[in-house]
Amino acid sequence: MRSPTRALTTLALALGLASPAVADENMLRVVMHSDLKIIDPIWTTAYITRDHGYMVYDTLLALDADGVVQPQMAESWEVSDDGLTHSFTLRDGLTFHDGAPVTGADVVASLGRWGKRDTMGQQLMQFVEGMEAPDEQSVTITLAEPYGLLGQSLAKPSSNVPFIMPAGIAATPADEQIDEAIGSGPFVFDADAWEPGNKVVYRKFADYQPRDEPPSWTAGGKLVNVDVVEWVSMPDAQTAVNALITGEIDVIEQVAHDLLPLVEGDPSIEVRIANPLGYQYMFRFNHLHPPFDDATVRRAAVAALNQEDFVSATIGNPAFYRVCAAMFICDTPFATDAGGAIALASDFDASKALLEEADYDGTPVVLMHSTDLQVLTNLAPVAKSLLERGGFTVDMQSMDWQTLVSRRAKQEPPEDGGWNAFLTAWVAADVMNPIAAAGFNASGEDAWFGWPEDAELEALRDRFARETDLDAQRALAEQIQLRALEVATHMHAGQYFVPMAFRNDQVGGFIDGPATFFWQAARVDD
């Protein structure tokens, strides 16, 4: 007996001091990237709430690993010849966790609420003339004019995902949070066992009806092989790695890159990239204030920056990053290199020439620097250095991420608490097309932080949304990328991947996806 703990435990049990812990052998203990705080996946875009959504809810349509839209809760999906009427029939036997059957009315109510909240949903609803449930098993969406992204929207894999809830819950106004998590997904949220800030417990939904097809991203059969999944909150990354090494937890959803050497040599721990598209860094300009209210100055900044310096300074290990000219993520349906190579190498002479052309007067660029998220911390210092070499004056201001998130919403000039630029990262699945990718929205006040305004870009995005032919959409995506680079809405600053780590002597079976999924995962028999 190697461990005195075991000896002492035996002694304690013998003395009646301890009660044997009831070990639930068929359980996954997971440390997620963050603690679940809000349970409404439509109300917030937080990724941890999206992941919670995938546990509890299901979707009408889903996206497979090839980027193809597949039916999920739908048995069939028919489109009228004029492309205006989309009829869905639900699969037999779908039930919510409270035992009620899933009906067309639930789908209509859920999509209605999502359509008021989500960017792609709002765009879709501009084309929707009506949604109705002709009977319990059917849903009909009628469009006012053809819309090319209906399937992509309803199969949207990342925040906000159009999850289907009971109509009664989905009737909650879109600007209010729901306080019940009842879905028809593979796991039941155990509200009584939830200890905010400590753990979240999901139990296998015995009546879940998985599809017959093999799982592929959010599509296909979702087979549940464990009785319980427990998300253990562990804010200290070092503690989480230590707990994985000793087997106290089974999985760390996202391991900090600098802690990987601690687990890489351990044969019982497997490190793998479960999200093959990863994340994309973005350098965002504030288009409202000098110097970045001038497109030539913004292009000068893009000329000075380069992806390699960003990703090597933050991620370090080339196995976990790539440079990519495509703004819509390499190896995805709308990926194109057109014009994107400008982000791959710094050209300081070009930057200086453009600044001269724009009569840049040395106005300092207020660059917000996030200091507390490891994957973002080194970005701003790299940007500062590159911009200064390109002829800019940079005032880098350091703050924690939450302060940055608050400050980026301010439209005031930098001297009144506003800003000129910051860097962030997006889940790649959120930027795979010009409608979902918030950075391309150039509608001014209604656009994402930075508020670019460009009528030509908006017209192109509108044409893209209406286009139903994939090849034509690709051609438009290329034009959109070229226009976005011309007006320099933002710069795509490199792609990176965050690996998960798990005890391969305890668990396995994890599938790839744009989020972390726990269907298919299973305990490994000794």
Add this chain to the structure above:
Amino acid sequence: MLGFLARRVAATVPVLLFVAVFVFLLLRLTPGDPAAIVAGDNASTEQIEEIRAQLGLDEPLLEQFGLWSAKVLRGDFGESFFFKQPVASLIGQRIEPTLSLALVTLFITVVVAVPLGTLAAYYHRSWLDRLVMGFSVAGFSVPVFVLGYLLIYVFAVELRWFPVQGFASIREGLWPFLERMVLPASALSVIYVALIARITRASVLEVLGEDHVRTARGKGLPERTVVINHALRNAAVPIVTVIGVGLALLIGGVVVTESVFNIPGLGRLTVDAVLARDYPTIQAVILLFSFAYVLINLMIDLTYLVLDPRIRY
């Protein structure tokens, strides 16, 4: 005595009022917008504004303070911005781990520090004295998180004697409770042991040189009785005072220790709430800590009555 108690209890009111105003204003002056944090990274400006209105953060400061104070006076600490749960219930879930950690730490501290300090005083200028004083300096110098990681590495990761993290209620059994408490309480108690041992040594040393100790020895009492009954008891007042003051250190240390050892207590709740700018939770937790601190000091004052019959209030 009753008058003293009444005065002391009444004195807590302005203290807590000051803390409430100070914390309320400090949070509002700190950068960071809870609405933007609640909304998530992809939220639009409009969504953030909506949420700000829902949380009541668009109201004037004075109005926000008035609403919050009125609620607190009714015993309602409000609802967490994030969890949609009453702050009181969040605190209720977290009290047990923190109280357990504090009590076990206090127990270790008193059991280790008082004898160590007494021995150091008794064997003044011996190797033992130097060892205790050396430990005291080292104990003060090493931050609790460094010690925490060190203990985890040696006793949890390498030797596998104890778990790395977590908390088990004593209701789950004494051993499950203790095996998760030993490392964090040890890490947290080191600085405290260093402080108390030092004060104990100084106090006992002073008392050992006094006339009544010489008289006790002259009467032929055994050394053990002289040290424990005559020296240590008379040295107890400053020691107990420092234990009380040290509880402030403990509150600060709990915040760090609970994060390192992943104990779901009030310390971690505080850190999480501060990072998320969860104003109602931060305000309630700090008020609670302040109240606890005032209460502990009152109890210490009352302990003097037992330790030194000459003291009257």
